[in-house]
Amino acid sequence: MVQIKPLLLSLTLAQVASFVSAAASTTNGQDYWQSFKSNINPLNVTLPKITQTVSINPTQECTYYDPDTALFNIDPTEWPSIWEVATTNGMNTSAEFTALYNSIDWTKAPNIPVRTLTSSGSLDFTGYDANTDPDCWWSSSVCTVPKIADVNPDIYYCPEPETWGLTYDDGPNCSHNAFYDYLEEQKLTASMFYIGSNVVDWPYGAMRGVKDGHHIASHTWSHPMVTTLTNQEVLAEFYYTQKAIKLITGLTPRYWRPPYGDVDDRVRWIASQLGLTAIIWNLDTDDWAAGVTTTVAAVEESYTDFITMGKNGTFANSGNIVLTHEINNETMSLALQNLPAIRQNYQHVINVATCQNITYPYFENTVSFQSFSEYLGLNTTSSASSSASSSASSVASSIPISAASGSSPSSGVASKVSSLSSTSSSTSGAVKLSPAYIGLALVAVAGLLI
Numbered sequence: 001m002v003q004i005k006p007l008l009l010s011l012t013l014a015q016v017a018s019f020v021s022a023a024a025s026t027t028n029g030q031d032y033w034q035s036f037k038s039n040i041n042p043l044n045v046t047l048p049k050i051t052q053t054v055s056i057n058p059t060q061e062c063t064y065y066d067p068d069t070a071l072f073n074i075d076p077t078e079w080p081s082i083w084e085v086a087t088t089n090g091m092n093t094s095a096e097f098t099a100l101y102n103s104i105d106w107t108k109a110p111n112i113p114v115r116t117l118t119s120s121g122s123l124d125f126t127g128y129d130a131n132t133d134p135d136c137w138w139s140s141s142v143c144t145v146p147k148i149a150d151v152n153p154d155i156y157y158c159p160e161p162e163t164w165g166l167t168y169d170d171g172p173n174c175s176h177n178a179f180y181d182y183l184e185e186q187k188l189t190a191s192m193f194y195i196g197s198n199v200v201d202w203p204y205g206a207m208r209g210v211k212d213g214h215h216i217a218s219h220t221w222s223h224p225m226v227t228t229l230t231n232q233e234v235l236a237e238f239y240y241t242q243k244a245i246k247l248i249t250g251l252t253p254r255y256w257r258p259p260y261g262d263v264d265d266r267v268r269w270i271a272s273q274l275g276l277t278a279i280i281w282n283l284d285t286d287d288w289a290a291g292v293t294t295t296v297a298a299v300e301e302s303y304t305d306f307i308t309m310g311k312n313g314t315f316a317n318s319g320n321i322v323l324t325h326e327i328n329n330e331t332m333s334l335a336l337q338n339l340p341a342i343r344q345n346y347q348h349v350i351n352v353a354t355c356q357n358i359t360y361p362y363f364e365n366t367v368s369f370q371s372f373s374e375y376l377g378l379n380t381t382s383s384a385s386s387s388a389s390s391s392a393s394s395v396a397s398s399i400p401i402s403a404a405s406g407s408s409p410s411s412g413v414a415s416k417v418s419s420l421s422s423t424s425s426s427t428s429g430a431v432k433l434s435p436a437y438i439g440l441a442l443v444a445v446a447g448l449l450i
């Protein structure tokens with residue numbers, strides 16, 4: 001029988017503050033977060049008492065509320081336009097953004113072109129060689145290991161066997177209390193990738209995420225195909241989302257997820273200037289498309305396939321990170337419906353920070369996450385992290401999963417699974433000192449639909 005251990009998240013005072021300050025001052029751009037303001041103590045979040053929607057009935061989506069101005073005052077003149085690229089509303093010329101932009105040595109930025117869209121709105125791959133993939137462009141080749149130096153490599157799987165890396169994109173929102181209630185009851189924590197525009201629109205949703213101990217990360221300001229933006233626009237998408245998440249939650253993320261997985265080495269380089277590392281996935285449920293561009297039944301089938309992989313040996317040597325969404329009540333209903341079976345078929349269902357031994361997923365040192373060993377309830381002394389690391393280091397087997405070589409994300413080939421072979425290693429020191437921690441991995445590239 002699979003034994004599911006309760007997932008307990010520790011929110012503790014950091015014992016070694018110097019780790020964070022060392023990491024934060026490594027490059028010129030990375031002190032930016034220290035000027036952000038927030039009245040929120042992430043260790044003691046009190047949600048204002050307002051009536052929020054608790055149904056997951058699709059006909060009862062959001063009801064607007066006015067946030068309590070004693071908690072935060074969101075002046076629209078100080079923010080990019082909601083759901084528009086983050087340079088809008090004059091934000092590209094604000095004093096703070098100009099100072100940040102000028103603190104970065106753009107002569108070192110990779111000379112990679114800004115991508116374009118076709119007339120139908122999809123990425124234009126014309127002229128790009130997916131086989132040589134010079135720019136490690138995920139959308140073209142599912143590349144996750146940068147081809148230039150000094151860039152944070154992507155995280156895309158959990159190193160521990162039979163582990164489901166739980167992630168939800170596109171929040172926060174105002175009608176998702178039933179979903180968060182369920183996760184809380186089940187003692188599950190996920191990595192939540194929040195859109196900056198949504199954080200400003202629905203701040204109590206973001207506060208709920210922190211209060212419940214979820215791992216909060218960035219999902220850009222306006223959810224663009226990031227490789228189609230200029231350097232300045234990419235920087236603004238990151239910067240104002242960081243600022244918004246800090247204002248509302250008291251925390252500044254070290255991790256982000258590119259919308260549609262659209263990232264290349266130019267975008268990675270800009271993210272790295274802000275100390276941000278991308279978290280991708282190796283399984284995609286396509287849940288956002290249920291009832292939109294595909295059937296609910298098709299998404300349910302993907303869930304079933306991925307759940308089966310928990311026990312059929314697919315993840316005998318390492319785990320997954322699964323792309324799912326809190327975007328609407330359809331995706332949340334699918335999550336609630338499938339989580340019991342996911343827990344039955346996987347040894348561990350956990351957020352990505354814990355599965356990756358990222359004990360400090362934020363720039364602030366006030367909040368730490370459990371290492372994988374701590375999560376397991378093993379020795380929680382200084383040997384805990386190295387124990388987890390040696391376990392992760394043993395993961396070196398090739399894990400062929402439904403390879404669909406040569407297909408591109410836009411090809412329509414029916415594979416939602418990336419093939420990977422991996423080796424990983426880390427030390428607890430590396431985890432704490434570098435936001436770029438990831439088990440160093442070699443990817444056998446295969447087709448992956450997003």
Ligand SMILES: [Zn+2]
Pocket residue numbers: 169170219223259260
């Ligand atoms: Zn998204």
